[in-house]
Amino acid sequence: MKRSEHIARWLGTGLGVVGGFLLGYFMVRGVGNPHPGYWIIGLTTLEGLIFAYLGTPYVLGGWRTFNFRLTSTPLPDLLSGLLGMVVGLVIAVLIGFFVRDLPYGYALSSVLALLLAAQGASVGLTRRAELTGDPLQLVVQAARFGWQEVAEQAQRGAHAAGRHAHLMDV
Numbered sequence: 001m002k003r004s005e006h007i008a009r010w011l012g013t014g015l016g017v018v019g020g021f022l023l024g025y026f027m028v029r030g031v032g033n034p035h036p037g038y039w040i041i042g043l044t045t046l047e048g049l050i051f052a053y054l055g056t057p058y059v060l061g062g063w064r065t066f067n068f069r070l071t072s073t074p075l076p077d078l079l080s081g082l083l084g085m086v087v088g089l090v091i092a093v094l095i096g097f098f099v100r101d102l103p104y105g106y107a108l109s110s111v112l113a114l115l116l117a118a119q120g121a122s123v124g125l126t127r128r129a130e131l132t133g134d135p136l137q138l139v140v141q142a143a144r145f146g147w148q149e150v151a152e153q154a155q156r157g158a159h160a161a162g163r164h165a166h167l168m169d170v
Contacts, residue, residue, distance in 0.1 A: 016055075
């Protein structure tokens with residue numbers, strides 16, 4: 001186990017102990033239990049310790065996978081995904097302005113922002129070849145080869161750029 005993983009595991013365990021202690025403290029304070037409170041606080045602290053110690057490697061495993069995908073993806077793909085996400089969030093803000101007047105409008109606006117941000121990132125990743133292409137180059141190729149050939153070539157480029165769409169699977 002690497003040193004950073006060792007430190008992260010013990011930090012996670014410490015958070016579990018603090019969380020278990022606070023859970024027991026508020027249980028004793030809020031219920032007015034006839035039993036001595038230190039037993040409940042001790043048991044919930046022990047539960048927090050055990051669950052955090054055993055659960056931290058699973059959380060770290062997910063983080064390692066996400067970090068590997070993020071560092072192995074080329075920078076142009078990341079930037080095009082980020083650009084698509086920003087466009088999706090701008091559209092969500094514009095739509096959310098009208099949605100907020102509805103019942104549960106703020107919750108609906110938040111869900112809409114998440115969905116449109118994810119969709120924008122997906123479109124930005126899959127259409128990167130078309131977004132970064134030179135429009136003048138596109139017209140020159142269309143004049144030389146015809147629009148059908150250029151459209152097929154752009155479609156093939158979009159499929160090749162879609163190989164990094166796995167970032168949205170995290």
